[in-house]
Structure formats: structure tokens, C-alpha cells
Amino acid sequence: MKLLTIENLVRKFSLKVLTGENQLQQTITQSRSHRPGLEFVGHFDFFPTERVQILGRKEITYLHKLSIEERQIRIGNIVKYHPPCFIVTAGQEGLTYLTQYCVEEGIPLLCTNEPQTTSEFITKLDAYMIKTLAPEIAIHGVCVNVYGMGILLRGKSGVGKSETAHTLIGRGHRLVADDIVVLKKLSPRTILGTHDGKTKEFLALRSVGLLNVVRLYGRKAFQDETRIALDIELTKWQKNSLNNELEHEPTFTEYMDVQIPHIEIQLQPGRDVAGLIEAAANNWLLKQQGYSAAEEFMKRLESDSSW
Structure with a gap:
């Protein structure tokens, strides 16, 4: 099994690094990614904290609709588990609040550049990680x-x-x-x-x-x-x-x-x-x-x- 780092993902998928440039050598040990859904509403019993976390249109749209106080709680509850990184897909914008939390916790925040759906990106990402790991x-x-x-x-x-x-x-x-x-x-x-x-x-x-x-x-x-x-x-x-x-x-x-x-x-x-x-x-x-x-x-x- 080869060593897989966040930097490998950045190079493979041409990801843009928003935060955490100094943490890209962190290793990834899980071969599948995760889209936090239940975690945003407070259910963490089965939260796979060691997986790469994917934020697509549904997740970002949900966060945008929350009040500032509620958004801080939801995001804070997830970043405190220190997942390897967050990857935002589908060209989402308005991520200032998410960037702030990732900077404070030292978590790399990445985003895709290619025009593709979140499902398409996850399929490619998981296939690559499964083969590599x-x-x-x-x-x-x-x-x-x-x-x-x-x-x-x-x-x-x-x-x-x-x-x-x-x-x-x-x-x-x-x-x-x-x-x-x-x-x-x-x-x-x-x-x-x-x-x-x-x-x-x-x-x-x-x-x-x-x-x-x-x-x-x-x-x-x-x-x-x-x-x-x-x-x-x-x-x-x-x-x-x-x-x-x-x-x-x-x-x-x-x-x-x-x-x-x-x-x-x-x-x-x-x-x-x-x-x-x-x-x-x-x-x-x-x-x-x-x-x-x-x-x-x-x-x-x-x-x-x-x-």
C-alpha cells in the first residue's frame, strides 16, 4: 500500500488550495470520502472523522441558509474532529466563514476547478483512493x-x-x-x-x-x-x-x-x-x-x- 497525502489529491485533481498550505503532507488512511449531512444537524454517532469530507451544492446551500450563530455551531461541531481536509465542489462561493474555521483549526480547505457534479467528482476521487490505498x-x-x-x-x-x-x-x-x-x-x-x-x-x-x-x-x-x-x-x-x-x-x-x-x-x-x-x-x-x-x-x- 502506497502513502497517500493531501498533496497527491491536489495534484491529481488540480484542486485549488484555499487554506492549509502547510498541512498538505498529512496522510490519508481511508479509501472513501464522506459527505457530512447528518453531522450538520447534530448526529455524530457514525461520523467517519478520518475520511476526506466533501461539501457539495446541497451542503453549502444548507449552510448559507443558516443564521450566523447557527452556522458557527454547525461548522464548529464538525471541524473540532479534525478530518484530513474539506473539498468543496461545484464552484461554490461565499465560503468566508468556512475558510475562517479551517484556518483556525489548521485543516486544509480545497475546491475543485473542473465543471462537474459532486457525484462525478466523488466517483473519481474514491476510485483513485481505493487503488492507491x-x-x-x-x-x-x-x-x-x-x-x-x-x-x-x-x-x-x-x-x-x-x-x-x-x-x-x-x-x-x-x-x-x-x-x-x-x-x-x-x-x-x-x-x-x-x-x-x-x-x-x-x-x-x-x-x-x-x-x-x-x-x-x-x-x-x-x-x-x-x-x-x-x-x-x-x-x-x-x-x-x-x-x-x-x-x-x-x-x-x-x-x-x-x-x-x-x-x-x-x-x-x-x-x-x-x-x-x-x-x-x-x-x-x-x-x-x-x-x-x-x-x-x-x-x-x-x-x-x-x-
């Missing part, structure tokens, strides 16, 4: 996006992961990361795959060297991140170890307590590994839609035997 690990492997699905290619060094990724790129798919894949846990069921920044756009091929896939094949050959759907392990060919069962028992690889469907593909000269990966990706998608080729085949057999 997500637990993460780095694994050895390759990450590609095939038919819109994130796939991890793992295996021993030299087994052919990068070469397989190169073949997939030639078929119109995208590279996400080579050698070092960073996995981020966005939710109890979601793992995001990305690069570590240093290897971005690079693919290392034995006997050829380091390639920049964007320079060679265009922007369409690279994708910055992808949700991981399949974990595919490439292994050396072992005679008599494969079988022709109609449907294999599902197996999973666990990353940060999230289970990812696992498939093993054995390598042999002349075997179309990239084609098998494409087939696995499409088959996984069909299963998500409730279709099983094995089940349909068995139904056909049962139907024929009934005659």
Missing part, C-alpha cells in the same frame, strides 16, 4: 489482457511467458506487465493487475532483447491495468500427464485471500499456446454467463439414449 503484492510473471479479461501467465523462468505474451500481442491483445506484476486488492473479490512503473510498456524476449511494445506495435498493444480473471501456469510438457476429461474440477490460486480460477497449460513444440489461452478466456466468459459446453454435451448424450 489498496493492499498490494508483487509476483513474478506476465499480465496480459485477452478479450477484455486480465490473465496472469506464471511459470518457471525461461518457460516462455514473455514469448507467449508477444504472440498474443500480435493477435491484437494487450500487454499489462512483464516480469514483475503488481497485484492490488480492490475488494474481497477483485484483484487488479498492473506494472511497477519501471517496466511499463517493456517486454523482454530472450535472444531478441528488450522491446517497447507501444513503439513497435502502437498504443493498442499496451494497457495500464486490468482486472484479473484467470491465473494460467505454463509448465513443461510431461508425457501421459494430460487427460481428456470433459470438464476439469475447478482449481484456484489465492492472492491476498481472493481466489482466482487456475489453469495449467503444458508447453510442447508446435502447440498453439496463445490459441489455448484465447480459448480459455472465451470459455471462462461463457461460464460467467451460465453456459457449460460439457453440460450441454451430456444433455445431448442423455437425449440420444432415451430413444
